[in-house]
Amino acid sequence: MKKVLILGGAGVHCKLVEAAHEMNLCVIVADYLKKDDSPAKQIADKNYEVDINDIDGIIQICIEESVDAVLTTHLDPCQKPYQKICEKLGFPCMGTEEQFEYLTNKRKFKMLCQESGVDIIPGYTVADVYDDRVNYPVFIKPVDSRGSRGQKKCENRRQALEAIESAQKESSDGDCIIEKYLGDEEEIQITYFFENGNAHLIRTADSYRGEGKLRNIVTHSVSPSKYTTEFRNTTNEKIIKMLKKIGIKNGPVMMQGFYDNGVFRFFDPGLRFPGVEYERIYKKMYNIDFLKLIIEYSLTGSMPQIDIDESSVYLEGKRAEIVFPLISEGIIAKIEGLDKIEQNEKVISVLHRHREKDTISWSYDINQRLCEIDMLFDKNEKLNERERILSELKVYNNKGKNMLLFYR
Structure with a gap:
């Protein structure tokens, strides 16, 4: 074996x-x-x-x-x-050292995008902050950290200087990224799967975030994105050309970006799938198991040929929703309703992140997520069907008080 x-x-x-x-x-x-x-x-x-x-x-x-x-x-x-x-x-590996560097280091990714004609978020240097040459608000983040750690929206120079120090601590190279704040714009996520040099756009998603101090956390996403057709018409080929330019041939590539008044601006890449269960949804829809393809490639160095309809990104008119219910600080004493949610025919997967007896602190990042609930709805099903399913969920602390915050 x-x-x-x-x-x-x-x-x-x-x-x-x-x-x-x-x-x-x-x-x-x-x-x-x-x-x-x-x-x-x-x-x-x-x-x-x-x-x-x-x-x-x-x-x-x-x-x-x-x-x-x-x-x-x-x-x-x-x-x-x-x-x-x-x-x-x-x-066999899905990428080279150089490819992983481009698709994990946000600064090098920005440079690659600029060289390839892919739009990015306008930015500043640390020197610009010190010399007070910045139009606020800005968003400051580590070069290569994850899970919203070390990220902060800054309204003035004092906040920016504090955020620079925090972001640099989270970065592997002590650097940070300073960008124009676009957090009020709509966020989009895209995923490709490369097979023997052929690029397939397999997912687009509109992402929605929390409010206030939870603004850095994605709480809900919907696929396909309402901007899918516009993205395919204006930006898709630029990105594919850029990825082929650095030699991507096999495996997944993901990117997060903003839709900014008709311009798609990307800021966070990965030579991997996003950290969600969407591949289960795609497998249910099209009977294609991307994970088995990757395993086969890892064992043999040869990626099996696959037949992917380029319109599959639209999910045949269906709507996939991924929800991350957020919880407040405290000790989780009781979680109710998840078993019933898992049994619902519209629910494809429930991924537990916290369980009863776990102690939750205010980290204001992805550790605030209780779980991930992945759902697939038919074209004509109303949005309130999601709310009906999620209404079963209840979370209480050891004092009997509600810990569940919200989802969008």
């Missing part, structure tokens, strides 16, 4: 473990988490508690276990270690 090692044991990788098991593979999951805190480890055949950045340690595990492939598909911090491990072991 062949063995694969999956880097990263978060819940979003459970579907990767499931796909490997369906292919009769032995699955090992490795990251720093204990098994009880790592959903993917709990369903794997074997697991190791090791930091994903311990490249030599993971390579030694692969040698001792006679691992045939290493892969990761959805987790941002796993991308660069994955590439380094594959390179040293001589395993």
Whole structure:
């Protein structure tokens, strides 16, 4: 039996473990988490508690276990270690060191976009802030951190100087990005799947965020985006040309951006899928399992040819909704309704992020999400059907008070 090692044991990788098991593979999951805190480890055949950045340690595990492939598909911090491990072991990898650098480092991504005629968000330098040459508000963030950490909207120079220090601490290279604030504009997310050099646009989504201090957190997304046709007509080919220019041939690429008065401006890329369960929705619609394709490529170095209708991004007129209910600080004493929600025929997946007895603090990032609920609706179903399904959910703290905040 062949063995694969999956880097990263978060819940979003459970579907990767499931796909490997369906292919009769032995699955090992490795990251720093204990098994009880790592959903993917709990369903794997074997697991190791090791930091994903311990490249030599993971390579030694692969040698001792006679691992045939290493892969990761959805987790941002796993991308660069994955590439380094594959390179040293001589395993097939979905990208080169240069490609991962372009698609994890936000500054290098901006430069690539500018060179390729893809619109970006206008920005400033740290020196501009110190010299007071900035039109506020601006948005300051780390170069390569994730999960909304170290990000802040700034209304003046004092706030900006504080945010620069915070963002630099979260960046692997001590740098930060300073951009014109576009948070009031509509946000769009796109995902491609490359197969032997052929680019397929498989998802567009309109993203909606929380309010106030929760503004950095996406709480809800809808696919396809209402701007899908406009994006395909104006920007899609530019991005595909840009990705082919750096040699992308196989695997997923995702990007987040804003729709700014008729202009698509992108700011956050990844040589991976977004950290959600959308691939389950796509599989249900079209019987294409992207995770099995990636596993096959990781084992053989050859990506199976696939027949994807370019109109599949429209989901045959259906509407996919992904909701992240947010919760306040406290100890979760009781969660009610999730079992009933999971049984609803419109619900494709429920991914648990927190459980009863978990202690929640005010982090104002993705740790405020209780779970992820993925739904698929027919063309003519009303929006209040989503509200009806989600109304079953109740979350109480150890004092019997409601912890559920809202979703949009």
